[in-house]
Amino acid sequence: MKWINSNDDYFLRDFSDKNKAEKNTGDNTGSDSNATVQPNVGQEDTSPSDSGNTTASTNEFSFPGSSAPTQSSGRRDEPAIQQEPPIKKRRRARRRLIWFFLIVAIMLSVAFHIRYYVPYxxxxxxxxxxxxxxxxxxxxxxxxxxxxxxxxxxxxxxxxxxxxxxxxxxxxxxxxxxxxxxxxxxxxxxxxxxxxxxxxxxxxxxxxxxxxxx
CATH class of the missing domain: 2.40.50.140 (Nucleic acid-binding proteins)
Structure with missing residues (x-):
C-alpha cells in the first residue's frame, strides 16, 4: 500500500503555515507601507494649500487686455462702477451747459455785429x-x-x-x-x-x- 505524501497532494496539504507566513509578510509590508505613506499623506495635505496659495496669488494679478477679471479686482472695482454713472451724468450736463452758453454767446455776438456794425x-x-x-x-x-x-x-x-x-x-x-x-x-x-x-x-x-x- 502506497502512502500519499501530504505535501504532494493538494487537497491534503496543510495551508496553515503558509497562511501564517503570508500574514507575517503582509504585516511587515503594511507597516512599511504605512511608514512610507505617512509622509505622502503629509505632502498631500500641504499640496492643496500650496495650490490654493498659487491660485490666490495668480488671482491677485491681472494683465492688461485680459477678458476675465479676477475676484479681487472685481471687488475693488465695484464701488468705482457704482460711482461712474453719476459722474458721467454730471460731465454731460456740464458739457451741455457749456455748449448752450457758447451757442447763445455766438448768436448774440452775431446779432450785435449785424445791428451795429453792418450797414444795410x-x-x-x-x-x-x-x-x-x-x-x-x-x-x-x-x-x-x-x-x-x-x-x-x-x-x-x-x-x-x-x-x-x-x-x-x-x-x-x-x-x-x-x-x-x-x-x-x-x-x-x-x-x-x-x-x-x-x-x-x-x-x-x-x-x-x-x-x-x-
Whole structure:
C-alpha cells in the first residue's frame, strides 16, 4: 500500500503555515507601507494649500487686455462702477451747459455785429443844403448835422423843414462839412445807414462817409 505524501497532494496539504507566513509578510509590508505613506499623506495635505496659495496669488494679478477679471479686482472695482454713472451724468450736463452758453454767446455776438456794425444801406448819395453842423456828446464827442434835401425842396406839397439828419464820426470830415453851413452851396453827402446807433459813432443811424460840393 502506497502512502500519499501530504505535501504532494493538494487537497491534503496543510495551508496553515503558509497562511501564517503570508500574514507575517503582509504585516511587515503594511507597516512599511504605512511608514512610507505617512509622509505622502503629509505632502498631500500641504499640496492643496500650496495650490490654493498659487491660485490666490495668480488671482491677485491681472494683465492688461485680459477678458476675465479676477475676484479681487472685481471687488475693488465695484464701488468705482457704482460711482461712474453719476459722474458721467454730471460731465454731460456740464458739457451741455457749456455748449448752450457758447451757442447763445455766438448768436448774440452775431446779432450785435449785424445791428451795429453792418450797414444795410451804403454809398447812398443825398444832395441838399447844409443848415447846421455842431459837435455834441458828453463822453463821446461827434459832429451832428442837419440838411435840407433837394428832393424835399422840389416837392411843393410839403412844408419847408429840415428833413435830413446825420452824424459825422470823423473830425476832419466834420470840419469840412461845417464849412458849408449857411453858404447856400449845394453839396452831396455819401452816407451809410445802420440798424442801431453807437455813442462813439453818433446819435443818428445815418453816418456820413464823404462829401462833395457842386
Amino acid at each position: 444801406t451804403s454809398d447812398t448819395k443825398t444832395t441838399g443844403y447844409i443848415t447846421l453842423v455842431e459837435r455834441r456828446g458828453l463822453f463821446f464827442k461827434t459832429y451832428e448835422g442837419e440838411m435840407i434835401s433837394e428832393s424835399h425842396l422840389n416837392d411843393t406839397s410839403q412844408i419847408y423843414s429840415r428833413d435830413f439828419y446825420f452824424s459825422i464820426p470823423n473830425d476832419s470830415l466834420g470840419h469840412l462839412i461845417q464849412s458849408y453851413q449857411g453858404t447856400g452851396q449845394k453839396v452831396t453827402l455819401t452816407t451809410q445807414k445802420y440798424y442801431g446807433t453807437l455813442p462813439w459813432r453818433g446819435s443818428q443811424r445815418i453816418v456820413v462817409t464823404g462829401v462833395s460840393a457842386k
